[in-house]
Amino acid sequence: MTLKFVTQIQRMFLQLPHFHKILVSVISVALLLLLIIPSEPATASKNTTPAEQLMPGKRYQLELAFEQAGSDKNTERANLTWQTYQIKSGDSLAKVFNKVGYSAQQLYQVTESGEDAKYLxxxxxxxxxxxxxxxxxxLVQLVYQLNDTETLIITRQNDSFVAEIETKDVEVxxxxxxxxxxxSFWNAGIDSGLTDNQIMRIANIFGWDIDFALDLRKNDEFSVLYETHYVDGEFVGYGKILAAEFVNRDERFQAILHDNGQYYTPNGRAMRKTFLRSPVNFTYISSSFNPRRLHPVTGRVRPHNGIDYAAATGTPVMSSGDGKVISASYNSLNGNYVFIQHGERYVTKYLHLSRKHVRTGDxxxxxxxxxxVGATGRVTGAHLHYEFLVNGAHRNPRTVELPKAQSLSESELPSFRQHADQVMAILNDNKRVYLAMR
Incomplete structure (x- = not known):
């Protein structure tokens, strides 16, 4: 502001009437006071703490804002109280909520929190x-670990609850x-580090080609390529068997897992066939197929038109193929028995059972x-008598030619064979390293 401008202001002020001079002076003084004197004592910002008031090593409680899944942001206190309850025999969810101090209304809200709440x-x-x-x-949250990779989390959102499944990534x-x-095959599998379930799966893969009760010999061998699963670096379980090789009596059988969940040979021929070689697992043959066998009870020469599998009473007996039960009954010779028709040409018979799990027409x-497996009928001990008939004639179940396996379609073969070559190369490389270290 220049001196000339200030002089003009002074002249204008002197020319004002006396009353106006007083009014302008009062207003000027009031404005000056408002600029100099604050209306209330000065305070620090809500989010600012004077550095000189912070104590080293001291923990301060803060208000935290967090966002819950599927909802608007809600501001809650971070200091939640957690308690863990272990389910006891006879507990119901209502009893559990009562024991930990929650109301029936909260229980209802939790059970109505969504489809995933069914796991409770x-x-x-x-x-x-x-x-x-x-x-x-x-109650703010309920957490229930379903398995190694999945956890049910039920979280309060305003006046209700929302359930969701949290899934951890699995490293394969x-x-x-x-x-x-x-x-035995079983002992060899256990000694190699395989689980009971894996051993049974290998037997199922090769069960159409190998009779695990009769065909195995000492020095037969097998190799397996399989998955293991880890979560956060911790082992949580086994996955699929990717490929396997079984050498039985110098004959080599190979199986590779396809995307459809079935196993095929490297050339794309299905491992699964119309019939299993054996209707029981890991037993031994007490009497083979013999048209001129001496009967152990009567002492007479009488054809033995099947195979006797010696096994403990109660051992499961499986149907060797898809079909229809044409007879499930009892008589004094066969004991409890089941006859199954498979299409037009084949019939299988299972005798001396302790129990039947099917009925005629099933x-x-x-x-x-x-x-x-049982010891009913005319027998000397517990075993399964198994017969295989083709067009009404008895055949040796161990050597009868079974219907050929179905192959992959021509359109699937190129990609499968490429995959099979890669997988078998990995299996063979591992086998060479393993044998070199023995």
Whole structure:
């Protein structure tokens, strides 16, 4: 502001009437006071703490804002109280909520929190439920671990709850094992580090070509390429068998898993056939197919038109193929028995059962348990008598030619064979390394 401008202001002020001079002076003084004197004592910002008031090593409580899945942002206190309850025999969800201090209304809200809440109806003794409570003693969250990779989380959102499944990523690794049979296939599998379930799966893969009760010999061998699963670096279980090789009596059988979940030879021929070689697993033959066998009870020469599998009473007996039960009954010679018709040409018979699990007229699938090994009828001990008939004539179940396996379609073969070559190369490389280290 220049001196000339200030002089003009002074002249204008002097020319004002006396009353106006007083009014302007009062207003000027009031404005000056408002600029100099604050209306209230100065304070620090809500989010700013003077540095000199912070104590080193001291923990301060803060208000945290967090976003819950599927809802608007809600501001809650971070200091939740957690308690864990282990399910006991006889517990119901209502009893559990009552024991941990929650109301029937909260239980209802939790069970109505969504489709995934159904898993709470499947809790078993030993399972753990974790409950989170806020400062007002209200239930905020319930956590139930379903398995190694999935956890049910039910979270409060305003006046209701929402259920969701949290899934952890699974790391899949490939492992290899090899074994030589000394005493039995089962023992060789256990010694190689395979689980009971894996051993049974290998037997199922090759069960159409190998009779595991009769065909195995000492020094037979097998190799397996399979998956293992890890979560957060921790082992959580086994996955699929990717490929396997079984050498039985110098004959080599190979199986590769296809995308459709079935196993095929490297040339694309299905491992699965119309019939299993054996209707029982891991037993031994007490009497083979023999048209001129001396009967152990009567002492007379009488054809033995089947195979006797010696096994403990109660051992599961499986249908060797898909079909229809044409007779399931009892008589003094056969004891409890089941006859199954497979299409027009084939019939299988299962005698001396301790129990029958099917009835006449039932439809059965290959591998379905139809009864249990027993000692009913004219027998000297517990065993299964198994017969195989083709067009009404008895055939040796061990050597009869079975219907050929179905191959992959021509359109699928190129990509499958490329995959099979890669998988078998991995299996063979691992086998060479394994044998070199022995």
């Amino acid at each position: 109806r499947q809790v078993y003794p030993g399972d753990l439920l974790r409950f989170a409570t806020d400062d007002t003693d209200q 690794r490939t492992e290899f094992t090899h074994a030589v049979i000394d005493s 439809r059965v699938k290959q591998g379905q348990v139809i009864g249990r």
